Amino acid sequence: MPIWETTMLEVSNLGVRYGRHVALDGVSARVSKGEICVILGANGAGKSSFLGAVAGLVGTEPGTSIVMNGKDVTKLDAHLMVEEGVALVPEGRGIFGELTVAENLRLGSHARRAKADAGKMLDFVYGLFPRLAERPRQLAQTMSGGEQQMVAIGRALMSKPDILMLDEPSLGLSPLLSKELFKSLAIIAGEGFGILLVEQNARLSFKTADRGYLIETGRIVGEDTAPNLLNDAKVMSAYLGAVAH
Amino acid sequence: MLILLTGLLLGGTYTLIALGLTLQYGVARIMNLANGETLVAACFVTFWLYTGFGIDPLLGLLVIGPGAFVVNWLIYTWLMQPLVKRASNRGMLEVDSILATFGLLFLFQGLMLQAFGGSYFNYEFLAQPFSIMGNSFGLNRVVAFVAAAVIATGLYVFLYHTDRGTAVRAVAVDPRAARLVAIDVRKTAAFAFALGGAITACAGTLLSTFYTFNTSMGVIFTMKALIIVIMGGVGDVRGAVLAALVLGVTETLVASLLDPGLTLAANYALFIVVLLFRPQGIFGKRPA
Numbered sequence: 001m002p003i004w005e006t007t008m009l010e011v012s013n014l015g016v017r018y019g020r021h022v023a024l025d026g027v028s029a030r031v032s033k034g035e036i037c038v039i040l041g042a043n044g045a046g047k048s049s050f051l052g053a054v055a056g057l058v059g060t061e062p063g064t065s066i067v068m069n070g071k072d073v074t075k076l077d078a079h080l081m082v083e084e085g086v087a088l089v090p091e092g093r094g095i096f097g098e099l100t101v102a103e104n105l106r107l108g109s110h111a112r113r114a115k116a117d118a119g120k121m122l123d124f125v126y127g128l129f130p131r132l133a134e135r136p137r138q139l140a141q142t143m144s145g146g147e148q149q150m151v152a153i154g155r156a157l158m159s160k161p162d163i164l165m166l167d168e169p170s171l172g173l174s175p176l177l178s179k180e181l182f183k184s185l186a187i188i189a190g191e192g193f194g195i196l197l198v199e200q201n202a203r204l205s206f207k208t209a210d211r212g213y214l215i216e217t218g219r220i221v222g223e224d225t226a227p228n229l230l231n232d233a234k235v236m237s238a239y240l241g242a243v244a245h
Numbered sequence: 246m247l248i249l250l251t252g253l254l255l256g257g258t259y260t261l262i263a264l265g266l267t268l269q270y271g272v273a274r275i276m277n278l279a280n281g282e283t284l285v286a287a288c289f290v291t292f293w294l295y296t297g298f299g300i301d302p303l304l305g306l307l308v309i310g311p312g313a314f315v316v317n318w319l320i321y322t323w324l325m326q327p328l329v330k331r332a333s334n335r336g337m338l339e340v341d342s343i344l345a346t347f348g349l350l351f352l353f354q355g356l357m358l359q360a361f362g363g364s365y366f367n368y369e370f371l372a373q374p375f376s377i378m379g380n381s382f383g384l385n386r387v388v389a390f391v392a393a394a395v396i397a398t399g400l401y402v403f404l405y406h407t408d409r410g411t412a413v414r415a416v417a418v419d420p421r422a423a424r425l426v427a428i429d430v431r432k433t434a435a436f437a438f439a440l441g442g443a444i445t446a447c448a449g450t451l452l453s454t455f456y457t458f459n460t461s462m463g464v465i466f467t468m469k470a471l472i473i474v475i476m477g478g479v480g481d482v483r484g485a486v487l488a489a490l491v492l493g494v495t496e497t498l499v500a501s502l503l504d505p506g507l508t509l510a511a512n513y514a515l516f517i518v519v520l521l522f523r524p525q526g527i528f529g530k531r532p533a
Contacts, residue, residue, distance in 0.1 A: 055425065082427035094422035096415050107415050110408065111427035159427060 007032050008162050008194050009054070009068055009086070015061030016049045016218075023049040024218045031163055036185060036195040038205045038226065040239055041215035047198035048091055050215070051165050054196075055088040056081040069162065082111045085162030089169060093152040097141030101132055104140050104151050108158025117160055124191070125154040128184055146177040157188065164188060166197040170204065182208040202239035206230040214239075247380045248501050249494060254382065256493025257390035258452050260397050262466055263473035263485040265445030271480030272417045272437035274338055275325050278346040280470055281463030282353035283313060283442050287449025288458040289361055292368055302370055302454050303392065309450050310443045317442025321435045324349070329434070350464065357460040367457040389451040396447055401482055413437050417480045445470075465509065472516045478526020487527055491515075 009031040016024040024046045031037045041047050052058035054066060056078035066074045068084045076084065096104050105125060109118035126133035129150040135143075140151050149169060156164055166185075170178040178201065186208050189195050198215075199205040206212055206226045214222035214235065222235065229235050262284060269277045287309050294300040294308070328345060332338035375384040404410040415423045416433045423430050452458070473492055477484025492515065499511040 057421070057424065078424035079427045079429050082425065088425050090422070090425065094419065094425060096418045096422060098418050099411070099414065103411055103414075106408065107411055107423075107426045107428075110412055114427075155426065 009196070010066075011050075011054060012065045012067075014050065014053055014064045014066070016046070016053050016058055017061060022218055024053065027215070027218070027220050029213055029220065029223075031194045031196045033162070033194055034189055034192045035211065036189045036197070036209040036226075038209040038212040039196070039198040039215055040200070040202055040205065040212055040229075041198065042200065042239075044217075045215045046218040047215060048167055049218075051088055051090075051167050051196075051198060054081075055086060055090075055165065057088075057090075082159050082161075083113055085113065085160075087156035087159045087161035087164050089149075089152045089156045089164070089166045091167040091171075093148055095140045095148055095151045095155065097139065099140060100137050101140055101143070101151055102136035104155050105132070105136075105158050108155035109160075111159045114158060114160045118158065121158050121160055125157050128157075128187060129154055145172055146174075146180075149173065149177075149181065153184070153188075157193070161193060163194040163196055166195070168199060169197060170199065170201050178204055200239070202236060203230070246378065248497050250377060250380060250382065251386075251501075252494030252497035253490055254386045254390045254493070255497060256490035257393035257397075258448050259469060259473060259493050260486050260489035261393045261444055261448035261451070262470045263477065263489050264397060264400060264482065265441040265443075265448065266467075266470040267474045267477075267480055267482075267485055268413075268437050268441030268444065270474065272413055273321065273325070273434040273441070274329075274335060274420075275321070275342040275346065275438060276339055277438075277441075278343060278467055279349035279353055279463075280346075280442075280445055281465065281467035282350055282357070283317065283445045284449035284452065284466050285357060285458060285460060285463040286353065287313060287446035288453035288456075289357060289366070289460075291450040291453045292366055292458075295370065296368055302450055303388070306392070306447055306450050310447050313446030314439045314443040318435055318439035320349070320442070321438040325438065326431070326435070329431075350467075354461060354463060361460055363460060365457050365459045368453075370454045383455055385455040389454050392451055393448065396444065397482075397486065400444065404482065414480075469512060472512060472519070475516070475524070476519045476527060478528055481526060481528055484526050484528045 007030045011030065012028045014024055014027040027050060029039070039047055039050060049058055053060050056076050060074065064074055065072065068086060071084065073081060073084050096107065105122060109115060109121065114121065131147055132150055132154055140148060143151065169181055173181060182204055185195055197205065206229050209226040212224065212226050212229045213220050266277065266280050269275050269280065290309055291302050291305045294305045295302055324345060325342060328341040329338060332341060371385040371388055373384045374381040375387045404414055412428045413433055415426065415428060416430055420430050469492065473485055473488045477488035492512070495511055495515055496508045500508050
């Protein structure tokens with residue numbers, strides 16, 4: 001039985017180019033409420049461009065359509081996409097290193113949509129990552145890689161997103177920390193947040209996810225439920241391990 | 246002791262000048278070479294309000310601060326934003342904004358020269374002795390220092406203890422990440438540029454109460470601000486305060502013990518020392 005009854009994010013015919021280089025071509029994907037969706041692909045396949053385009057950081061080609069909660073948001077700038085319920089944890093995390101943990105989280109609720117429930121969300125984030133609750137006054141840049149990842153995810157959650165997007169969250173984390181991370185993502189999805197992540201780590205992400213897309217040189221080449229993808233020997237041999245190439 | 250206190254009093258006004266520049270450069274990423282012209286314009290407007298209408302310079306702050314805010318906001322949105330839009334990277338914006346504000350410097354200087362001529366101006370305001378620890382200082386200097394301290398403290402509270410101020414700092418740290426937390430970077434940059442201009446103008450008003458000014462001195466103050474900002478570290482409020490006080494004391498030391506004509510030379514000597522030994526600023530970390 002599909003758990004993605006209501007589609008929140010619907011991307012159709014997405015194209016992105018950098019000068020003459022075509023990064024994405026005719027990509028379509030959707031994410032529903034409370035669903036964990038993975039886009040799996042190798043380095044340079046266009047994963048980051050996909051998230052960047054949805055988040056409003058990267059310009060899209062004519063013909064692209066991005067619809068969020070029934071509203072056309074194709075041309076919205078990044079800060080307005082947050083108000084539509086899209087939060088991105090970018091590659092390299094993008095936290096404010098010179099600001100404290102508490103300031104990073106407070107900035108997360110800068111969006112108007114987040115203001116009313118900021119206290120509730122902060123409790124949720126601190127409950128999810130008790131480590132952050134212990135050191136609200138520490139400068140974010142002095143924390144370990146895993147803790148910085150918590151700050152980044154916590155900050156994105158503070159905007160009370162409908163969809164949390166993560167760009168290779170397990171990159172640079174130990175296998176143990178990666179496992180912890182995906183556990184946290186499962187909890188977040190359980191609270192009703194949609195999750196869209198791009199990954200190279202096939203096994204770990206498909207174990208947690210509901211559904212997956214395979215992306216290769218800017219095109220979607222496969223789509224299925226996560227268990228099916230996990231049991232597909234061809235897929236797993238192509239994407240098993242950390243780096244495909 | 247006298248030299249130290251005189252220097253610290255001067256450093257108070259310098260702090261404001263530097264805070265204005267660091268807001269414009271650190272947040273809006275505009276290296277505003279015409280910053281000193283804002284200061285000089287404020288000196289003249291204060292003079293005009295005081296001698297023409299009898300408006301107390303301290304009350305004048307309430308007009309000049311907001312006025313400079315509006316003017317600087319217009320400068321940013323009309324003249325700087327096109328540069329920001331077409332710049333493909335930060336280095337390009339830096340070069341463009343330096344050239345553009347270099348031009349503005351001469352435009353404003355020319356306009357003021359036209360209006361006020363090239364002679365030196367001053368006026369008498371609170372020109373009475375005030376005693377601190379047995380030493381006598383001009384009351385105007387003391388009042389200017391106190392006012393500067395109040396404004397600087399206000400700015401600090403705004404930047405570090407309000408949501409809006411935290412957003413301003415976030416843009417200074419990482420504009421791209423700031424967009425991801427729903428901050429309108431364009432608006433915030435315009436606001437920071439305008440606020441920086443307002444603070445520099447307040448510094449000009451306070452400076453004029455005890456300092457002889459003329460239309461062409463702006464560039465000297467831009468340099469002083471630049472020295473302080475680099476010494477304190479770009480965007481670092483604590484660093485700017487400390488560096489401004491150091492500069493004030495150094496200048497006074499050189500002027501009293503050596504020769505008043507050497508203060509500018511002392512400025513640059515200090516600048517060179519900082520660039521050689523601590524280019525990342527007093528509190529700054531070495532870039533990784």
